[in-house]
Amino acid sequence: MAMIDLPPALVLMAGAVVMTAVRGRARWVVGLGAPLIALADCWYVITEGAESYLYFLGHALNPVHVHPATPVFATIFCIAALGGMLFSLHQDRRVEQSASLWHAGGALGVVFAGDMVTLLVFWELMTLGSLVVIWSGGQKHSYGAGLRYFGMHALGGVALMMGIIIVVTQRISDGSADPLVFTHFAEFAAGWPGLSWDTVGIWLVLVGMLVNVGAPPFSPWIADAYPEGSFSGTVVLSAFTTKTAVFTLLVAFAGFEALIYLGLWMACYGIVYAILENDMRRILAYSIVNQVGFMMVGIGVGTKLSIDGTAAHAFAHIVYKGLLMMSAGSVLAATGKRKCTELGGLYRTMPITMWCGIIGALAISSFPLTSGFTTKSMIVDSIGEQSELLAQAGVSHTHLIVAWFLLEAATAGVFLHAGIKFPWFVFFQKDSGLRPPDPPWNMRTAMIGFAAICIVLGIFPGILYDILPYKLEAGEYSKVVYSFEHVMTMLALLLFGGLAFFVLLPILKRKETITLDWDWLWRAFIPRLYREVLTPLLEMAQKAQKTVLETLPGKSMEDSRLPAPLARKLGSAWAVSVPVLLIVLMLLVYLVIYFVVPSI
Amino acid sequence: MLEHLRTQLPALIVVTPLTMGLIVALIGRRQIGWYIAMATTAGVFAMTLQLLMDVLNHGERSLTYLMGNWPVPYGIAYKADPLSASVMLIVAAMAAVITFYARRSVASEVPVGKLHYFWGLWLFCITGLLGITITGDAFNLYVLLEISSLSTYTLVALGKERNRRALTSAINYLLLGTMGACFYLVGVAYLYMATGSLNIPDIAERLQPIYASWGTDAPLYQKTVIAGFAMMAVGLSLKLALFPLHGWLPNAYTYAPSAVSALLASTATKVGAYAFMRVIFTLVGVGFAFGRLHTDIALMACSGAAIIVGSWMAIRQVNVKKLLAYSSIAQIGYIALGFALANRDGMTASVIHLINHALTKGGMFLALGMVMYRLGGTRLSDLRGLGRKMPLTMAAFTAGGLGLIGVPLTSGFVSKWYLVSGCLEGGRYEMAAVVLVGSLLALIYVWRVVETIYFGKRDEEVQVREAPWTMLVPTLLLIGASLYFGINASHTAYIAQAAADYLLGAAR
Numbered sequence A: 001m002a003m004i005d006l007p008p009a010l011v012l013m014a015g016a017v018v019m020t021a022v023r024g025r026a027r028w029v030v031g032l033g034a035p036l037i038a039l040a041d042c043w044y045v046i047t048e049g050a051e052s053y054l055y056f057l058g059h060a061l062n063p064v065h066v067h068p069a070t071p072v073f074a075t076i077f078c079i080a081a082l083g084g085m086l087f088s089l090h091q092d093r094r095v096e097q098s099a100s101l102w103h104a105g106g107a108l109g110v111v112f113a114g115d116m117v118t119l120l121v122f123w124e125l126m127t128l129g130s131l132v133v134i135w136s137g138g139q140k141h142s143y144g145a146g147l148r149y150f151g152m153h154a155l156g157g158v159a160l161m162m163g164i165i166i167v168v169t170q171r172i173s174d175g176s177a178d179p180l181v182f183t184h185f186a187e188f189a190a191g192w193p194g195l196s197w198d199t200v201g202i203w204l205v206l207v208g209m210l211v212n213v214g215a216p217p218f219s220p221w222i223a224d225a226y227p228e229g230s231f232s233g234t235v236v237l238s239a240f241t242t243k244t245a246v247f248t249l250l251v252a253f254a255g256f257e258a259l260i261y262l263g264l265w266m267a268c269y270g271i272v273y274a275i276l277e278n279d280m281r282r283i284l285a286y287s288i289v290n291q292v293g294f295m296m297v298g299i300g301v302g303t304k305l306s307i308d309g310t311a312a313h314a315f316a317h318i319v320y321k322g323l324l325m326m327s328a329g330s331v332l333a334a335t336g337k338r339k340c341t342e343l344g345g346l347y348r349t350m351p352i353t354m355w356c357g358i359i360g361a362l363a364i365s366s367f368p369l370t371s372g373f374t375t376k377s378m379i380v381d382s383i384g385e386q387s388e389l390l391a392q393a394g395v396s397h398t399h400l401i402v403a404w405f406l407l408e409a410a411t412a413g414v415f416l417h418a419g420i421k422f423p424w425f426v427f428f429q430k431d432s433g434l435r436p437p438d439p440p441w442n443m444r445t446a447m448i449g450f451a452a453i454c455i456v457l458g459i460f461p462g463i464l465y466d467i468l469p470y471k472l473e474a475g476e477y478s479k480v481v482y483s484f485e486h487v488m489t490m491l492a493l494l495l496f497g498g499l500a501f502f503v504l505l506p507i508l509k510r511k512e513t514i515t516l517d518w519d520w521l522w523r524a525f526i527p528r529l530y531r532e533v534l535t536p537l538l539e540m541a542q543k544a545q546k547t548v549l550e551t552l553p554g555k556s557m558e559d560s561r562l563p564a565p566l567a568r569k570l571g572s573a574w575a576v577s578v579p580v581l582l583i584v585l586m587l588l589v590y591l592v593i594y595f596v597v598p599s600i
Numbered sequence B: 001m002l003e004h005l006r007t008q009l010p011a012l013i014v015v016t017p018l019t020m021g022l023i024v025a026l027i028g029r030r031q032i033g034w035y036i037a038m039a040t041t042a043g044v045f046a047m048t049l050q051l052l053m054d055v056l057n058h059g060e061r062s063l064t065y066l067m068g069n070w071p072v073p074y075g076i077a078y079k080a081d082p083l084s085a086s087v088m089l090i091v092a093a094m095a096a097v098i099t100f101y102a103r104r105s106v107a108s109e110v111p112v113g114k115l116h117y118f119w120g121l122w123l124f125c126i127t128g129l130l131g132i133t134i135t136g137d138a139f140n141l142y143v144l145l146e147i148s149s150l151s152t153y154t155l156v157a158l159g160k161e162r163n164r165r166a167l168t169s170a171i172n173y174l175l176l177g178t179m180g181a182c183f184y185l186v187g188v189a190y191l192y193m194a195t196g197s198l199n200i201p202d203i204a205e206r207l208q209p210i211y212a213s214w215g216t217d218a219p220l221y222q223k224t225v226i227a228g229f230a231m232m233a234v235g236l237s238l239k240l241a242l243f244p245l246h247g248w249l250p251n252a253y254t255y256a257p258s259a260v261s262a263l264l265a266s267t268a269t270k271v272g273a274y275a276f277m278r279v280i281f282t283l284v285g286v287g288f289a290f291g292r293l294h295t296d297i298a299l300m301a302c303s304g305a306a307i308i309v310g311s312w313m314a315i316r317q318v319n320v321k322k323l324l325a326y327s328s329i330a331q332i333g334y335i336a337l338g339f340a341l342a343n344r345d346g347m348t349a350s351v352i353h354l355i356n357h358a359l360t361k362g363g364m365f366l367a368l369g370m371v372m373y374r375l376g377g378t379r380l381s382d383l384r385g386l387g388r389k390m391p392l393t394m395a396a397f398t399a400g401g402l403g404l405i406g407v408p409l410t411s412g413f414v415s416k417w418y419l420v421s422g423c424l425e426g427g428r429y430e431m432a433a434v435v436l437v438g439s440l441l442a443l444i445y446v447w448r449v450v451e452t453i454y455f456g457k458r459d460e461e462v463q464v465r466e467a468p469w470t471m472l473v474p475t476l477l478l479i480g481a482s483l484y485f486g487i488n489a490s491h492t493a494y495i496a497q498a499a500a501d502y503l504l505g506a507a508r
Helices: A008-021 A025-048 A070-088 A094-111 A116-135 A142-173 A200-213 A220-228 A233-253 A258-276 A280-301 A304-335 A351-364 A371-393 A398-427 A441-459 A471-480 A484-503 A520-551 A564-574 A577-596 B002-007 B009-027 B033-057 B082-109 B112-134 B138-161 B165-195 B200-213 B222-240 B249-255 B258-284 B286-292 B295-315 B320-341 B344-375 B391-405 B411-425 B429-455 B469-487 B490-507
Strands: A054-056 A059-061 B063-066 B077-080
Touching: A008 A025, A008 A070, A008 A094, A008 A116, A025 A070, A025 A094, A059 A116, A070 A094, A070 A233, A070 A304, A070 A441, A094 A116, A094 A233, A116 A142, A116 A220, A116 A233, A142 A200, A142 A220, A142 B411, A142 B429, A200 A233, A220 A233, A220 A280, A233 A280, A233 A304, A258 A280, A258 A398, A280 A304, A280 A371, A280 A398, A304 A351, A304 A371, A304 A398, A304 A441, A304 A471, A351 A371, A351 A398, A351 A441, A371 A398, A371 A441, A371 A484, A398 A484, A577 B165, A577 B222, A577 B295, B002 B009, B009 B033, B009 B063, B009 B077, B009 B112, B033 B063, B033 B077, B033 B082, B033 B112, B077 B082, B077 B112, B082 B112, B082 B138, B082 B258, B082 B344, B082 B469, B082 B490, B112 B138, B112 B258, B138 B165, B138 B249, B138 B258, B165 B200, B165 B222, B165 B249, B200 B222, B200 B258, B200 B286, B222 B258, B222 B286, B249 B258, B249 B320, B258 B286, B258 B320, B258 B344, B258 B490, B286 B295, B295 B320, B295 B429, B320 B344, B320 B411, B320 B429, B344 B391, B344 B411, B344 B469, B344 B490, B391 B411, B391 B429, B391 B469, B411 B429, B411 B469, B411 B490
Parallel strands: none
Antiparallel strands: A054 A059, B063 B077
């Protein structure tokens, strides 16, 4: 009974609570034990198909529901939590570590949420965890970045909450048997529903999820907030928030065409900004946007193959992005420097970090024999497949062809900015004179472990394909993934990408800059709007109000009846005359309404 | 004997604190005022709990008690139904908890020579609030309203030792409060003129033929009844501090002694809201007030404005006590919006928010009272970095703040859930949007305080200790209860739905 009903999220959250109290060796036990137990519990729930219900406001809540995509996401979240903890445990950062476990627990809770209230609760808990992780980062701008992060996600959370409330209320009034259930919004897959009162709830839910996934115009929060975590905190941060949102979109909005366009934008946006960027961890953060863009396209296409591809890509992405972040984190921990212009030549003394970074870079560029090759190409191929189907059916498929070309180009772009640029500028290039050693054993183990996963999934993709939502489709796909044509296409793309990098190298060498983005909206435009438009307006309004108040009868009471020092300081908030006047006015208004309105 | 007393409960609940208040005031300076007040409020709490049980178990879900056995409509009848019994329970519970808390706090804020008056007035105030809730007589309601109001004015003025502005705010409150009460009284007189009765159900009954006569050639008392209701509506809006008649509230709450602020914030306006509901639903009838006169539109406009303006003003405050006072104005807006909707979810939201907000805001004012006790001030700068010095107090305050925003797993979320459901059920999408905006604004003003508490730097190294346990325990109890009712809303929802059904049933 106890085991059946235990949501895996609570294991991690209990671990987070215990983590705040324990010291010394016990920290290792809790930090590594909690993700392992959670993983075991996940698979217990998945295989036993346990369902458990709580009741809230008369409706059943189900915190251990298994969606088709749950197994793959739950597994990778536990692995990411394990790797992230292993990477950071040699240092005594209890706040950050317990917040990391809490953050991971929130993500795991969302993955198992069978209803929208559970979803919302874990969604918010997850945000709180990540906020603390950012704040405990100890970087120069951690506090401000955390605040901006929180503001952005609070907005998204409120949109999600309102959306859920509206959807649930509409379902109740339609007499739905299970109004809270979290499932696919079929009306959105069929086409573009207009913004009407019937769909406004679903649109709000979508907006809430899009904030977390980093869709435009919300993309900048990723590159703003993540690099402000500590060297180990960012590893954890990079895994959960966006991928949880990908999961929810996958469940709720698979096949919604608009996501294709948003995804394409994100894929291109991430590349452009990553190429312009100088801070190594911001480069990696922008490439999260780019990679999540691929997943968004996969969700938007919505065929079985594309959904499998999205889930598989999320799995592989968390591993190699974590690996890259670990590699960058090791460099940061050893040198204290973040900018590409200040680094270089580290291959001499950090061979393990370098090799792990290169494996991660190859995987993110989907080089054959790495996990990126066996997963990302599924999404791209599913587009080709779908466009062929549409062509046979005589439906316009131009948008899919455009999407296909853009994603192929983006694949080469990824190689450019993450595949070569990151290792080249950090480990090779000029000699910066820095001679840091490789990191401690636990960080090395975590990196080597993640690198091994990248390669194993590249050589034996079947392991991953077996836990995907539609195993059959993926099984078919595993036969073609290493076909001659497939490998050659990819190699050609990558080699030309590599050529481009070295040809363009003089241009790509970064100077220290800040890149302007959508965040111009809230950093410059809105403050300026406030200063230059709203403030004068308010001042004018104040003048008008003053004039009205001064001509009112009874003004003299305000000053004369108060003790002299009070009268000067406090002004109208203390005068009785205005409230009394208001009372009389109210009565007048009521009487007028009552006597005039009924007779109309 | 006990059985006999049990039938007298409705009267005892009101008479006990009244008598005890007199005794405390007359006994003089023997320093036993608090003990008597504590015993009385605890006893009253037990009695209201029993009364609520009796009402819910009673077949018709209402009990009528005739004062001196005079039959209606000649005598005064006290009437306990699910709504009045639950409001009384919350008033009595808050009174007991805050009284327990208040001993040290009041001793530090009120001069020793006036303590016996303080506790006497305290009990009178509670008498009035309980009486307003249970009475079934429109004129008796006025009398009890004045009992509670007059004692409240004095209690607010007793904050003058801390800050002389308490006197100005008390006189301000007195002028406006008296006007409100007068308006109500004039309204009652008009209805008396039309119906010749003061008993609420009796008036409601006698109004029916009057309504029926309107629209015919010889309308009876049309102008009298309408003007009477308008007078009552304005008077009660003022007692309830519904925007734009909220002018007295911020200063009164800010400069009153801490315990008084907590008592007022958690009970006085709630009882005002209750009285307003009573007048609309059981006295004049919802068909008249909303159907014919469209008071619901006016109420919604006022409450929407209250939510936005109250929250906006709260954002701009530097004194946290005043910030909470403005936030109360916004929360009153939620309550008024709920009953203005006049559907089941809206009414439930209104009653449930009455309970939840009493717990949350009461707890937050108590937390501030502890800050006052230790630091002597409640400005934002006093709270800077206090999260490390007074962790429990500040945790309670923060948890309460989350409730004001309506974060899931707090009671505020349950209230907003029902309220938004009610808005959507009534097709009032714009009001649902207002609730959303109100939550966002609440996020801002709560965040400002929380940020100061946990991230502000204390300049001076003054030794600040956690508050004494006699103050801490009641605070944590209230905040804990508000969290509990957020996670397990079944009790409050049951009571609130029973009350909503009762009122809506009475309305039909």
